Amino acid sequence: MFKAINGLLTKLSNKILDLEDEEQPKELQSLLEFRAINLSSKNLDDFLFKLRQKHLVNHIIVTDLSGIVIGSTNKDLKEGFKSAAMYNYINSEVDDLSIILIESKGWQIIFKYNQKVYFIKANDSLTRIEVQALVTDLENYLKFIRWNR
Secondary structure, three states, X not given: OHHHHHHHHHHHHHHHHOOOOOOOOHHHHHHHOOOOOOOOOOOHHHHHHHHHHHHOOOEEXXXXXXXXXXXXXXXXXXXXXXXXXXXXHHHHHOOOOOEEEEEOOOEEEEEEEOOXXXXXXXOOOOOHHHHHHHHXXXXXXXXXXXXXX
């Protein structure tokens, strides 16, 4: 009895809501499928490129606190120096700064962790957890490189 009522309501709701089991268009299939991204790499540039793909960001720049670029996806040394200088200036004005979000042609995220400044450009804003995941992946890789030299 319950199955009959459930089936009747399902058919009725499908007719009213015009729900169909359509397949995804072929153009979207490649975008919707899961692709694991292998982050293993022998050099930092390749790793940053893979990390950029994994976290869906446009650029990643890592500098030390003085602005010396450790790694970058776009090879822009001036941008790395500016991000470190901007972080140091804003940090001198605002105490206990954890993250800076700037909306200008997408999002620019500046984040300090372990005496390094991370500058991330993305089309959309990232949550603090997403930024922390990206930074953790990169910190683990930098530790791995340092121990395997």
